[in-house]
Structure formats: C-alpha cells, structure tokens
Amino acid sequence: MRFSIIIPVYNNEQTIGRAIQSCLEQTFTAFELIVINDGSNDNSEAIISNYSTYENITILNNTSNRGVSYTRNRGIKIARGEYLCFLDADDYFTLNKLDLINTCLEKNPEIQFLFHPFAYNNHNISSATEVKKWNKFRLLLGNKIATPCVIIKNEHPLLFNERMHYMEDYDLWLRYSNEQHIYYINSALTILGRPVLSKGGVSNSKIKMRIGELSAYMHHCFHKPLLILTIPFFIALQMIKSIIKVPIR
DSSP states (O other): OOEEEEEEESSOTTTHHHHHHHHHTOSOOOEEEEEEEOSOOSSHHHHHHTTTTOTTEEEEEOSSOOOHHHHHHHHHHHOOSSEEEEOOTTOEEOTTHHHHHHHHHHHOTTOSEEEOOEESSOSSOOOOOOEEEEOGGGGGGSOOOOGGGEEEEOSSOOOOOTTOSSSHHHHHHHHHHHHSOEEEEOOOOEEOSSOTTOTTSGGGOHHHHHHHHHHHHHHHHHHSGGGGGGHHHHHHHHHHHHHHTOOOO
C-alpha cells in the first residue's frame, strides 16, 4: 500500500463527507483512509459510519475528546502505507493529488519529507511535478508548512507532541528538519475549507498560536545550542507578525 491518509474529526458534520469523498475519488487508488472521530458531539460519527463498509477505510472512535495530536498519532501508529498523508476534516484534496505525489516519489525515491502549498479553491490548480529541495532554515522564521500538505515516509515516523495544544505541527516539522532534507513541489493539492486564522478553526486563537510557535522554536534551539542566540530575534519577529497580522500556516 502506497499511502495512508489520516483524518481527525471533531464536530465537522458539515464538511467531513466532502473530505472523505475527495480521498475516495482520487485517480490513484493504492491508499488506505484512517478516519478518527475525536469525541464529536454533533452528527459527525453518524456520517462517518456511512463509510464503514469500504475495505480501504478504517474508522476509529476516541472515547472522549483527546485533541488533534493524540488523534493523529493514533492513526500514525496503525498506518500501513509507505507514506503518511494528513487531511483535516474541513479541507479536501484535489482529485489528482496522490497520483501527482506518487509520480514525484517514483522519480525521487530518496524523499522522506515532502510538502506543497494550499489553495482556497480548485480553480487553475497547477500540476507541476518538479521537486525542489527546500531551505529548511526558512522554518526558523516560522511555520510555513500546513499539515494537510505534508507527505512523510512511514519509516520510524516521529509523533506529534501531545502536550502541545497549539503549533504541534511546527514542532514536528522542526524535529524532522533535524533528521531529513525537506522537499517541495509548487502545486496546490489541498484546498482549505476556511481561511487561515478564520473563526471556527483551532488556529483561531492568534496569541496562543504565536506562543505555541515560540515554544516549539525554543525547544528546537535547546537541541541546537548555537540557535539559542537567535531567540530574541525570533521573539521580536513574532511580535511584528502579530502586529501586521501575518497568517500562521
């Protein structure tokens, strides 16, 4: 099996069906879909159960709301695919995403961490397949990578930090950057269902997100002693971004 797609769900009755369908309608079919209901109290569980007869879909239910990191980790631990993909329940994939990503990976088998940009609609989406090595030091300026746009080799995968409630994805990307090269393709293959930092998303709490970003960065610095000197610069950068309202990815 080539890909494992992990979807955490919490009170997404309006959008989870679209997210699942965007996976089932992929032009590349060698994948499994792991859908995990994180203690939803709306109609999400009933909607998800409609897909219980699909052979390539595994449905799990948390007994209570455990948070997105625990939920994604639960999916990672049972994933059977060669590569991990993530999708949030209010977003969806373009129909050729897995096909295009598979082509990139076949041409570049050394890749263990790949990402791409996102879009807010599926009009005029590029199908570029040129893979470029991304300067991972750009991560030191903040989180530039959206979780539903990431593909990771499922070979001794790292896990999300379940103690973090904000910017846990940034923390994970920083840890991966210590071990792997980061690659990039300039094709927006994930469509976000809501603008970054819009009302209703986890990323809606701007101040807590900035604090989470700083916490992840400082943790990274303690493993890279030379970077400790850059902490004042990073704090100043966070303040500037908050003032001018730079979106957090």
